[in-house]
Amino acid sequence: MTGSVETTSSSASELGLPAPEERRRLREAANLTHEQVAEAVGVTATTVRSWETGRTDPRGRNREAYAAFLTALAAPATAPEQADTTSDGPAGRASEAGTPQTAQTAQTAQTAAADAPTAPAEESAEDSAGVPAAGPARGPAADFDALYDHAAPALARQTYLLTGRRTLALKAVERAFTRAWARWPEVATDPDPVGWVRAVAYDYALSPWHRFRRAHRRQDARPADPADRILLDAVLALPTRHRRTVMLYDGVGLDLPDTAAETEASTPTAGIRLVRAHADLAGRIPELAEVPPEKQSALLRDLFTTLRPAAPLDPRPAAAVRGGGERRVRLWSRGALGLTAVIATATGYTAVTAADHYEPPQAPGQSVSGVPPLSGPQQLTARSRQLHDKLRADPEAGPARIAPKSE
Template sequence: MTPAAAFDVLYARTAPALVRQAYLLTGRRTLALESVERAFHLAWNRWPEVIADPDPIGWVRAAAYEYALSPWHRLLRTHKHADKPPADPADRILMDAMLALPPVHRRTVLLYDGIGLDLPDTAAETEATTPTAGSRLLRAHAALAARIPELSAVPPEKQSAVLRHRLGALRPAVPLEPRPAAAVRGSGEHRTRLLGRSVLGLTAMIAAATAYTVATAPTEYIPPLAPGANVSGVPPLSGPQHLTERSRELHDKLRNDPEAGPARIAPGVE
């Protein structure tokens, strides 16, 4: 089987269920479809790693859950509000109760009660210890039982079975059909090509900027000029007094006719 054919088989077997699980995590159809497609894009880009993994489905599921529960989606207008709630009142109560849980508790409930993983596998996929995963599950069951009458009427040891049945029977009010495998694989390859071109363009810009800086940078150190400062104790600038009109006339007369006048102006040698 070629890598593309193996990818298509994995996608066909797991994508519909993963879209439904991502919808139960987020309550948003667009985000659920986007999360699963991004997870399979990542899987196709790392296909040798994914196909060698002992649990390829778990690899893709973890990537889809991480993307679906990312807090950055709250900043996007398209993902701020949940979709139309389910038509059945019981399904609507269950969906509201699930979305009211903290994201890590929601993920733990879906893995343990919705999918049926055991507690160690649930703890491993949520990156927690087994006691921590068990504590989260108990707190999530208590929070769900406070909002779901059907769950509060059964003892705690039977709540997992009731939740598994209710999560599996929930009917969303929006369609959750994923795109064909070939389209997802092609869009992933297109994103990879665009990312490669962007990286090459950014690298070329950095190289050009570096070359321009090297060419225009000074080759020796030029010390900066010291800033000016006030100096105290220095007398103000002084000089000869300005000549009046009368003084200027006398000055010019002495310069033009130095030997005329009294003997004291041009003394002789005795």
């Protein structure tokens, strides 16, 4: 691959690493496989093969761990005469030790790689690739606070460069750490907890649904420095996938295989995206176009580090983020319990009031022919009214009672 992705053996020596051929020789001399080296350093076997062929070089925390691993492999093994003298010879001493010399060398290299110093927690974006050094046994809250204090400032800067919005960047960081605290056992045992949180923050910050929010319609205050404005506009003009690839490779400092893995793409695809993104940025940033392609990555890292937003990116304290996540969980739990109670009450009421037997519906009425319709009483005629009045007024009995009198 060409462009800023390409590295050489001379650049590897500047990073304090031996040439790719020497790396392979040290591994084969210790009788180690790519998988064993990858497990010791904390990467994939494909990444180790890429380092040994010279296609890529480790960067950031991986570079320090790999350098410590190779240094331990290159160290001369302990002479047999300096071992335990309780047995009769070298063969007996080796059998009492119970571990071959190559296995001891691999164990020493793994220990050195595990003890390699990690990058300090600074404001720069590339320092977020490190992991806080393991200390004495602490509680989950203390471990979470240490991870938050280490990664939150740099992660806020990265999400700001990805979105250009300060409020959205801080919310994405807080959302990522809130989810990390809710799933802390999984995050605490993850080989790269910072990467776990970074992936969640990037996904939330780059979600296309934010464009429908009312706050997204208002433009954030732009940086005061014209160079910073040009850089931010150039980064935001990139497609979302190219923007994320540039931030991981140039801002965070991941190597190309790790960048491809985090963006869920193949290594050649990530390389093509990176080359095209560098070409687009060089067309928009004058000082980036003046440097050769192999130095564009270092210049972009410096530009990302020195960019100053219009308002400070100060994440909330770790205790506030942790407490907010716990309150949100309690509210959701209470809401779920309340909804369950309402559903149970409605179900019980329905079970009590529902019919317990079948009642056939009444048949609709039908018209019957030949039957006169029911009508009310007829109006009284003059003769009928006389008889009516006589019956009410005359108490006599007999036929004369019903015979009308002539007036």
